[in-house]
Amino acid sequence: MITEFENLHKRIFNIKSTHDFRETALQIFNYQFNHNTVYHDFIISLGKNPAEIRTPEDIPFLPVEFFRNHKIVTGNLPVEMIFESSGTTGFTPGKHFINDLSLYEDSFLKSFRLFYGEPEKFLIVALLPSYTERKGSSLVYMADYLIRRSQYPESGFYKDNFEELITVLKRARERKEKILLLGVSFALTDLAENRSPDLSGVIVMETGGMKGRRKELTRYELHAILKERLNVSSVHSEYGMTELLSQAYSKDEGIFYCPPWMKIVIRDPMDPLTIINETGQTGGINIIDLANINSCSFIATSDLGKVHNDGGFEVLGRFDNSDIRGCNLLVD
Numbered sequence: 001m002i003t004e005f006e007n008l009h010k011r012i013f014n015i016k017s018t019h020d021f022r023e024t025a026l027q028i029f030n031y032q033f034n035h036n037t038v039y040h041d042f043i044i045s046l047g048k049n050p051a052e053i054r055t056p057e058d059i060p061f062l063p064v065e066f067f068r069n070h071k072i073v074t075g076n077l078p079v080e081m082i083f084e085s086s087g088t089t090g091f092t093p094g095k096h097f098i099n100d101l102s103l104y105e106d107s108f109l110k111s112f113r114l115f116y117g118e119p120e121k122f123l124i125v126a127l128l129p130s131y132t133e134r135k136g137s138s139l140v141y142m143a144d145y146l147i148r149r150s151q152y153p154e155s156g157f158y159k160d161n162f163e164e165l166i167t168v169l170k171r172a173r174e175r176k177e178k179i180l181l182l183g184v185s186f187a188l189t190d191l192a193e194n195r196s197p198d199l200s201g202v203i204v205m206e207t208g209g210m211k212g213r214r215k216e217l218t219r220y221e222l223h224a225i226l227k228e229r230l231n232v233s234s235v236h237s238e239y240g241m242t243e244l245l246s247q248a249y250s251k252d253e254g255i256f257y258c259p260p261w262m263k264i265v266i267r268d269p270m271d272p273l274t275i276i277n278e279t280g281q282t283g284g285i286n287i288i289d290l291a292n293i294n295s296c297s298f299i300a301t302s303d304l305g306k307v308h309n310d311g312g313f314e315v316l317g318r319f320d321n322s323d324i325r326g327c328n329l330l331v332d
Contacts, residue, residue, distance in 0.1 A: 004031060005075060005293060009103060012290040013110055015260040021290075024261075025056040028290055028297050036074040038066065039296050046273070057275050061267070061286045061300035067094035067243045074294050075099070084136035085242040096138065096242050099294050107245045107291040108142045109149075111259040115249045116180070116203075123152040123172045127183035127191065128207075129159050138242050139207060143182055152177065160187065166197045173201055180205060182238070185222055192229035205236040205249075219254045219315070239315060243299055245291040248313070255312040261290040264313045266306060282306045282316060 008028060015021050032039050033050050039062055043050065046060055053059055066072060069092065073079075077099035085094040098104060112119055126143045140157075147155045154172065158165040172179050179202045183191070188206055191197070204226060217225075223235040239256045240247035248256040248264070258264060266283040268274040276283050285303040292299075304317045 005077075008293050009100075009106075012261040012293070013106060015290075021260065021263065022056050024290055025059065025288055025297070026053070028293060029053065029056075029059050031293070032074045032296060032298075036072070036296060038062075038070045038072055039074070042066070056263075056288065057265070057277075059288075059298050060273070061298045062296045063272075063300045064094065064241075064243055064302060067096060068092040071095075071097055072243075072295050073097050073099065074296070077294065081141075082136055083138040083141070083242045084134075086131065086134070086137070094242050096295060103291060103293065104138070104141070104245045105145060107259075107261070108247060109145070111247055111249070112146060114259055115251075115257075119146045119149045120151050121178055122146075122150055122155075123168075123177050123179045124150045124155045125165060125168065125179070125181050126157045127159070127165070127181070127187040128157060129184070129187055131184065132157050132159060139240070142240075142247075160190070162191055162195050165191075166195060169197065169199060169202060173199075176201075179203065182207065184208070185217075188226055189217075189222065192226050196229045199230040199232055202230075202232065203236055204230060204232050205238055207238045207240075223254070241301070243292075243295070244287065244289045245295075246289045254314055255308065256315070257312050263288040264305070264307055267300065269304070269319075272300060279307050279309050284319065285313070285315065 008031065011024050015024060030050065033043055042062055043060055048060055079097045079099050080101050081098045083096040083098060124147045126147065128140060128143060131137045131140050154168045169179060181199065181202055182205045185206050185208055206222065226232065226235045234252040237250040237254060238247050246259060246262040248258045248262065250256045265286045266276045266281060267286050268276055269283045272284065282304060285301045285305045287299050287301060288297060290297050302319050303315050304319060305313055305315045307313045
């Protein structure tokens with residue numbers, strides 16, 4: 001017999017329309033209300049009656065800070081891995097208890113294929129120093145999985161070995177291979193300013209995060225430096241976080257797009273329970289990540305942003321007093 005979880009797992013990656021998304025979101029909400037103690041108690045504390053929640057816009061979003069001090073799990077499957085946010089010294093990291101890694105793998109692989117194609121066809125090199133030195137990084141797990149699928153033996157993590165990295169990229173460019181350079185912001189900036197290699201034709205993708213290594217830059221400032229020093233016409237970006245199982249991607253100008261099972265909604269910065277339905281308005285970023293079946297699919301982040309008419313969104317900064325994330329912290 002197919003379990004409710006197995007049915008949901010199958011459904012989320014077969015969403016074809018807005019109707020499919022809305023129907024699946026409501027089904028997952030009810031599933032998580034019934035099987036996630038923390039989320040259940042949060043809904044009750046707000047005085048919400050689940051029977052009255054009839055649209056995704058009515059669903060309450062759990063503040064991302066709950067992942068710091070609570071075990072956010074839906075169901076009773078055993079934990080396979082714990083992803084932990086990097087944060088900064090002195091702050092309690094968020095923890096994401098993963099009880100089905102295949103769900104995460106399905107999500108990021110299907111999303112990568114949707115936006116870029118098969119990872120096998122890319123030479124994939126990663127500059128993720130500090131992330132590779134600690135356990136529990138969801139970004140490193142994703143990068144490692146994609147690297148292992150690449151057909152090129154030179155694919156891998158290069159930490160801060162710029163000379164070897166530049167040599168590998170030069171040879172690959174000469175062979176006209178498809179190349180993806182994935183890096184945290186401070187490492188890419190170091191590469192650009194200290195080596196300034198010609199990476200024309202390479203997909204340069206930043207995952208955000210200066211992690212206190214450098215002065216924080218706006219996304220516009222960072223991309224301007226990378227485009228000039230690396231000789232690329234655009235800089236791609238990945239938007240994800242430890243508490244999610246899905247990612248959004250930007251291929252230019254910091255405008256992100258979600259896979260079909262993920263959606264961004266904007267909340268009123270003065271009233272966190274009110275959703276702003278008008279596009280172009282700045283507010284708090286709420287994320288519906290339907291891949292988060294075994295955790296919580298409805299998360300209120302500490303990021304500020306706005307949604308465009310075509311469904312793309314921008315990340316404009318963070319609320320005051322939010323701790324600095326290792327991934328995807330850039331302010332405009």
